[in-house]
Amino acid sequence: MATLHTVNKSPFATQALLSCLGHAKAGDTILMIEDGVYGAASGTGLSDALAAMSGNVTLAVLAPDMKARGIDEGRLMDGVKTVDYAGFVELAATTDRTQNWL
Amino acid sequence: MKFGVVVSEGPYTHQASDTAYHFVTAAIAAGHEVPRVFFYHDGVNVGTRLSIPPQDERNIQQQWTALAAEHGTDLVICIAAAQRRGLLDQKEADRQGKDASNIAEGFRISGLGQLIEMGIDTDRLMTFGD
Amino acid sequence: MEDGVKKFLYVNRKAPYGTIYALESLEVVLIGAAFDQDVSLAFLDDGVFQLVKSQDTKEIGVKNFSPTFRALGDYEVTKLFVERESLDERGLTADDLQEIMWEDEDEDYAEKPSIRIVSRAEMADVMADQDVILSF
Numbered sequence: 621m622a623t624l625h626t627v628n629k630s631p632f633a634t635q636a637l638l639s640c641l642g643h644a645k646a647g648d649t650i651l652m653i654e655d656g657v658y659g660a661a662s663g664t665g666l667s668d669a670l671a672a673m674s675g676n677v678t679l680a681v682l683a684p685d686m687k688a689r690g691i692d693e694g695r696l697m698d699g700v701k702t703v704d705y706a707g708f709v710e711l712a713a714t715t716d717r718t719q720n721w722l
Numbered sequence: 723m724k725f726g727v728v729v730s731e732g733p734y735t736h737q738a739s740d741t742a743y744h745f746v747t748a749a750i751a752a753g754h755e756v757p758r759v760f761f762y763h764d765g766v767n768v769g770t771r772l773s774i775p776p777q778d779e780r781n782i783q784q785q786w787t788a789l790a791a792e793h794g795t796d797l798v799i800c801i802a803a804a805q806r807r808g809l810l811d812q813k814e815a816d817r818q819g820k821d822a823s824n825i826a827e828g829f830r831i832s833g834l835g836q837l838i839e840m841g842i843d844t845d846r847l848m849t850f851g852d
Numbered sequence: 853m854e855d856g857v858k859k860f861l862y863v864n865r866k867a868p869y870g871t872i873y874a875l876e877s878l879e880v881v882l883i884g885a886a887f888d889q890d891v892s893l894a895f896l897d898d899g900v901f902q903l904v905k906s907q908d909t910k911e912i913g914v915k916n917f918s919p920t921f922r923a924l925g926d927y928e929v930t931k932l933f934v935e936r937e938s939l940d941e942r943g944l945t946a947d948d949l950q951e952i953m954w955e956d957e958d959e960d961y962a963e964k965p966s967i968r969i970v971s972r973a974e975m976a977d978v979m980a981d982q983d984v985i986l987s988f
Contacts, residue, residue: 621980623979623980626848628737628738628741628850628851628852635897636865639865639896639897642972642976643896643972643975643976643979644976645976645977645980653741654737654738654741655737684744685741704748705744705745705747705748706748706751706752708745708748709725709745709748709749709752709754710752712723712725712749712846712848713723713752713754713846717846717982717983717984717985718846718847718848718985719863719979719985719987720848720849720850720851720985720987721865721987722730722849722851722852722865722987722988728986730988762876762880763872763873763876763988802876802879803876833883834879834880834883834884835883835886835887837880837884837986838860838880838883838884838887838889839887841858841860841889841984841986842856842858842887842889842984847984847985847986849986849987851987851988
């Protein structure tokens with residue numbers, strides 16, 4: 621019974637990603653969309669904390685939003701999956717509920 | 723799978739409506755159903771027919787209107803949120819004594835019950851907002 | 853899930869008055885009450901501020917909607933989960949929050965508190981148990 625969480629804000633702007641990570645359960649997926657994709661980048665002041673908190677969840681990022689913001693796939697944290705809108709839909713369909721962290 | 727979608731921010735200022743639109747088109751393309759999209763908070767402003775975005779930018783309202791025309795998606799604007807923000811159909815304008823209405827083709831104004839029903843009748847509910 | 857009854861969770865993470873989300877989410881809860889679903893409200897992060905007592909909005913000229921929370925019991929909305937860590941982080945205790953009660957008709961209309969203070973881990977369990985999660 622897994623949840624798809626979406627986070628649409630940069631973790632440098634709001635606490636949404638951290639709060640989401642604090643509530644996600646093992647086996648959940650957290651999909652970063654819109655400005656939330658900045659949370660997926662490696663080498664930031666938050667990368668270590670995010671990696672430590674996300675041990676038992678899957679992190680994913682919406683590729684169109686990443687490309688829009690000039691983030692190269694090579695700059696993502698290890699283990700972050702990229703999906704397109706079709707992949708976003710699939711994640712929503714294959715998990716049991718969606719929770720959007722606004 | 724049946725998806726219910728909520729758009730809770732207005733056009734252009736937030737990416738919410740755009741992300742919702744791309745999600746909905748992808749869901750339909752994958753063979754899922756999106757029977758209704760509910761517009762709440764500033765999302766009601768997506769439904770104005772008076773917006774004139776620059777020619778080289780997408781026209782958010784027209785995208786939704788075209789999607790509804792093609793797929794029969796029910797675009798519902800919350801009446802309470804719409805009244806606060808001045809989004810009216812002709813019936814509301816007449817009822818409230820306003821001298822104009824501004825709702826776009828394909829959208830309709832209705833109550834919050836439509837949002838709850840959407841939650842009950844769909845398999846997954848997605849909210850796109852701030 | 854019982855026949856036709858889904859678990860609805862309304863998630864509140866924003867403070868009142870600076871934006872309209874707190875008020876308009878409460879409006880959804882009130883309308884939603886008529887649909888006889890299994891409703892819970894979650895207050896975490898800045899959402900806990902919505903329940904603080906003694907809100908006096910006269911000088912900002914907006915309507916004080918906080919009394920509406922006290923009416924939720926009459927609408928059979930009796931589960932208001934408030935996150936302890938969010939209170940602690942903000943220097944709040946249960947004493948800072950409104951008293952919101954409901955009447956249990958199964959126990960001779962005994963008055964019980966609707967606010968249930970839960971840990972972050974318990975809140976995560978509440979969330980994972982829902983069918984429909986509405987965020988504002």
